[in-house]
Amino acid sequence: MKRTITFLGCALCALTALAQEDYELRVLTFEDADYKGDVNFANDYNWSSLIDNPQYYGPLLYPADFDDEEDEPYNWWDQNNTEIYSELTNAWGDGSFWGGGIAISNYIDDDLSNGDYLNQLAVPVPNGSSNFAVVYCNSNPTIADANPQTWFAFSKSAGAHVIESALVGPTTYQLNTAKNDNSFGKTLTEVGDYMTVTFHGYNNGEATGTVSFDLARDGNFLEEWTEVPLVDLGEVDKVLITIDSNDKSGDYVNQASYFAMDNIKVRFPKTTETGIVSVGHNTEVKAVEIFTIDGQKVESLQKGINIIKTYFTDGSVKVSKRIVK
Numbered sequence: 001m002k003r004t005i006t007f008l009g010c011a012l013c014a015l016t017a018l019a020q021e022d023y024e025l026r027v028l029t030f031e032d033a034d035y036k037g038d039v040n041f042a043n044d045y046n047w048s049s050l051i052d053n054p055q056y057y058g059p060l061l062y063p064a065d066f067d068d069e070e071d072e073p074y075n076w077w078d079q080n081n082t083e084i085y086s087e088l089t090n091a092w093g094d095g096s097f098w099g100g101g102i103a104i105s106n107y108i109d110d111d112l113s114n115g116d117y118l119n120q121l122a123v124p125v126p127n128g129s130s131n132f133a134v135v136y137c138n139s140n141p142t143i144a145d146a147n148p149q150t151w152f153a154f155s156k157s158a159g160a161h162v163i164e165s166a167l168v169g170p171t172t173y174q175l176n177t178a179k180n181d182n183s184f185g186k187t188l189t190e191v192g193d194y195m196t197v198t199f200h201g202y203n204n205g206e207a208t209g210t211v212s213f214d215l216a217r218d219g220n221f222l223e224e225w226t227e228v229p230l231v232d233l234g235e236v237d238k239v240l241i242t243i244d245s246n247d248k249s250g251d252y253v254n255q256a257s258y259f260a261m262d263n264i265k266v267r268f269p270k271t272t273e274t275g276i277v278s279v280g281h282n283t284e285v286k287a288v289e290i291f292t293i294d295g296q297k298v299e300s301l302q303k304g305i306n307i308i309k310t311y312f313t314d315g316s317v318k319v320s321k322r323i324v325k
Contacts, residue, residue: 022316023267025164028082030104030131030262037079041072047131050076050104055121061088061097068093076104082266083158089138089148097136100150102261105134115176115256122172123260127225132262134171139252141242143200153238156295157307159317160203160237164265168197169225170215174258178216185247185254188216193246195255200240201233208234215243215259225262269316287311 027034032046042049042060052058060074073095075087091099107122109115114122121134137150154161178188178195188195195216201208209232215222233239243257290298291307298306310318 022270023162024270025265026082026268028078028084028264028266029129030133031129032131034081036081037077040077041075047076047104048106050074051106051131052103052121054118055105055107056118061101061103063095066095068095071095074101074103076102077155079155082264083155084152084264084266085155086152089150091138091148100136100138100148102133102135102150102152104131105260106131109172112172112176112180115172115174115181117173117256120171120173120256120258123169124172124175125169125224127167127169127262129262132169132260135241135259135261137197137241137243137257139257141198141244141253142251143240143242149200149240149242151238151240154236156297157291157309158319159309160235162235162267163230163233163239164267165227165229165231165263166261166265167225167263168213168222168228169260169262170222171256171258171260174215174256175221175223177256179221182247182255185249188221188245188247188255189219191218193218195243195245195247195253197259198242198244199230199233200242201236202238202240203234203236208236216245222259225260227263269318286313 030047032048035046037045039045040050050060052060063071068090073088073090074097075085077085086102088095088097088101089099097103103121105121107119108126109119109122110124112124120136123132135150138147140147143149180187193216194214196212196214198210198212200210211228211230211232213228243253243255243259245253245255247254288311289309290301291309292298292302293305293307308320310320312318
């Protein structure tokens with residue numbers, strides 16, 4: 001299924017929500033108060049520690065002496081909440097952000113004249129939260145094994161889920177180059193110009209659907225944070241993100257391929273007051289899988305933390321933890 005969202009469609013998002021009784025929402029906010037995970041890439045226990053300084057060529061997003069075989073690129077995991085995680089694409093083998101990825105940020109700069117690569121993690125308008133994410137995409141939007149794309153996914157133990165929506169917005173760099181000053185290409189101020197983000201959903205390697213929204217179209221620009229519905233992706237375990245534009249040199253987009261993202265809402269099976277997943281009445285256990293905390297599937301309970309996934313005949317899934325000492 002394919003869905004394209006225009007500026008008008010985004011404005012109507014709030015009118016399309018339907019009441020549901022078989023799931024509950026978990027929200028990835030990137031706020032320190034909502035951090036529930038173990039130690040992160042920055043050896044800390046909050047989201048703010050993952051914000052690089054300076055914005056360009058800082059130590060987190062551009063590591064010195066990166067060993068492609070031994071070191072892991074910048075990454076993050078919303079552990080014990082939505083279970084969404086992401087890692088830099090490492091497209092160039094140096095663990096750096098210029099290969100594409102999703103970085104945590106809190107930089108605000110409403111002066112578009114500062115919109116250049118040195119301020120690549122800034123947004124021109126706040127959305128009321130302290131932290132958010134900045135997405136940088138491959139300038140070649142073609143999806144191919146040899147052309148890594150920016151992505152996020154659910155942890156292996158979490159399985160696939162429906163993503164209800166995400167809050168998206170411009171970055172200072174992207175909006176400035178599209179609207180005012182693009183030394184690499186053209187401004188997108190004419191009829192026929194566009195810059196479009198597409199989310200590509202996958203489940204077990206199979207494509208499930210796409211959802212697109214415009215950063216620019218016919219001289220109009222996304223200049224505020226907007227909630228984009230993502231239900232049409234279907235049930236996904238991974239999402240690839242691409243940005244395309246009419247302003248290209250061959251296969252490569254000449255625009256600053258960034259946007260900001262926050263408040264990713266994910267549907268999980270509803271739990272009762274006792275903490276048991278509500279699976280309805282006439283249902284039986286179909287299968288049980290056990291995973292270690294790092295996502296490795298095992299045949300029996302292991303010492304330490306185990307993630308247990310119970311599949312029921314009505315299609316519902318219960319995910320629980322069990323600690324073995």
